[in-house]
Amino acid sequence: MNNPLRFPETSAEELPRELIELGKKIASLPEEHYQEIERSYSQVVDCIRRRRRILNLVQEALSQLRLDVKYLMFDLEVTRQERDLLKSQNDDGPNDEFNSDWT
Numbered sequence: 001m002n003n004p005l006r007f008p009e010t011s012a013e014e015l016p017r018e019l020i021e022l023g024k025k026i027a028s029l030p031e032e033h034y035q036e037i038e039r040s041y042s043q044v045v046d047c048i049r050r051r052r053r054i055l056n057l058v059q060e061a062l063s064q065l066r067l068d069v070k071y072l073m074f075d076l077e078v079t080r081q082e083r084d085l086l087k088s089q090n091d092d093g094p095n096d097e098f099n100s101d102w103t
Contacts, residue, residue, distance in 0.1 A: 015048060 023045075026037050 014052070015045065019045065019048065 023041060026034060026041055029037065
């Protein structure tokens with residue numbers, strides 16, 4: 001019944017509290033029951049850690065995507081402003097002389 005806690009050391013932030021409590025209860029089981037459940041528990045812990053890493057990567061990618069979209073929207077707005085400015089300058093300026101040469 002005095003099984004050493006052979007489960008991976010985890011912080012409260014890394015695994016859900018309920019899972020940590022379950023690990024402590026599994027560690028207090030008799031050796032024969034402990035052996036049966038320990039491997040499955042370790043697989044669940046690994047799966048949760050892997051999912052947490054994937055979730056963090058996805059969140060980072062989304063943050064980067066949001067930033068990229070903001071830059072693109074800014075660039076698009078500036079490009080539109082430049083286009084409108086050039087268009088207004090062309091409508092008012094030297095194009096009249098150029099066009100009169102061709103007529």
